[in-house]
Amino acid sequence: MNAETGKTALITGASSGIGQELAKLFAKDGYNLVLVARSDDKLDRLGEVFKNNYGTEQVTVIGKDLSSEDAAQDVYNQVKAKGITVDVLVNDAGVGLYGLFATDTDWEREKAMIHLNVLTLTQMTKLFLYDMLARNEGKILNLASLLSITPSPLMAVYAGTKAYVYNFTQSLANELKDTNVSITALLPNATDTDFFNKAGAENTKVTDEVQDPVMVAKAGYDALMAGKSKIVPGGLKNKSYEVMAYVAPQEALASLMRNKMEQKPDPKAEEESSTIAWGIGIGIAVLAGVALGLAYANTNALDRARYRYKAKSFGDSISDTLSSVFDNVVDSVVDAYKTTKAKAGAVINESEEELEEEVVA
Ligand SMILES: NC(=O)c1ccc[n+]([C@@H]2O[C@H](COP(=O)([O-])OP(=O)(O)OC[C@H]3O[C@@H](n4cnc5c(N)ncnc54)[C@H](OP(=O)(O)O)[C@@H]3O)[C@@H](O)[C@H]2O)c1
Structure with a gap:
């Protein structure tokens, strides 16, 4: 008998990477799933795999570009129309963009990134949190990053969006502390997914040190279930990065990150x-x-x-x-x-x- 049969987790960005690994963990634990991303074909296939492998009873796929205007409201409306109660919300969908802000990066992509990483995440949280509080039950996991706490030259706007996610989540964790609803920020270091390719950062030095998305997802899942306000996966090494980020001067951190974000020598x-x-x-x-x-x-x-x-x-x-x-x-x-x-x-x-x-x- 699965531990959480009957409950539903909604996961954005479930079509690949960390989101897909998180969806697998919920499926294994008997959750019904609402899977959201643009690639609904991938989500359909994933749903079939979960039904076959873990006996998942209900998988609802919502193909949606979450960087579009009112995307969060539309997802919420679709979920409500189907009579689904979301017990766990995972805001995983996110993108990065690599390059010098002034001269290299494209504003339209930056605007879409801010919309996806910040606006949609915030509105999704607002809509579903309201219902969770009304029931006095629920859990939310937000994908932040170790870049949430360090400046990141060459990914300046992305790091800014993740700083927002972390700060926002910690503020809400305090607002929710006397309730039965919890919110958790997951702060992974560089992780081995398609993220860097999509961001145009595939050849940077930081990609030589990527960690396993299975490990990252498991750490996030465990922290979410334990109701922790944040988790930095990856043991002592990443914990020491975190401590360094709190104590080192911002200029020094920016130099360190600039070096890591530089292209590998050709x-x-x-x-x-x-x-x-x-x-x-x-x-x-x-x-x-x-x-x-x-x-x-x-x-x-x-x-x-x-x-x-x-x-x-x-x-x-x-x-x-x-x-x-x-x-x-x-x-x-x-x-x-x-x-x-x-x-x-x-x-x-x-x-x-x-x-x-x-x-x-
Ligand atoms: N990989 C890392 O090093 C790392 C480190 C720290 C934090 N993170 C964060 O972890 C999260 C997941 O990233 P990942 O590493 O797993 O990358 P990934 O494999 O590229 O996954 C990104 C997911 O977001 C979805 N997505 C992207 N744009 C979307 C849009 N406009 N509308 C709807 N869905 C969209 C993608 O689905 P579709 O393309 O099908 O839409 C995909 O499912 C992100 O928030 C990222 O910022 C990643």
């Missing part, structure tokens, strides 16, 4: 830049060689040896590879110097080894 570009570095290195070596050659031609034997020694040290300090290039250049310069002297009828008495020994001593 391997092709790296190859090109190393070729350019080689070119620059060789150019420097040639110029230094010419300068040494000129000095070499106008000084005595001891100083000549010093120049050669310094040239070698300089080469070593650039890098081992560059150093060997440099030595070759110096050797060429020495050869050129000898040829020039020979043409001018001058005699060089010291061997190069002798000169080197003299300098080192």
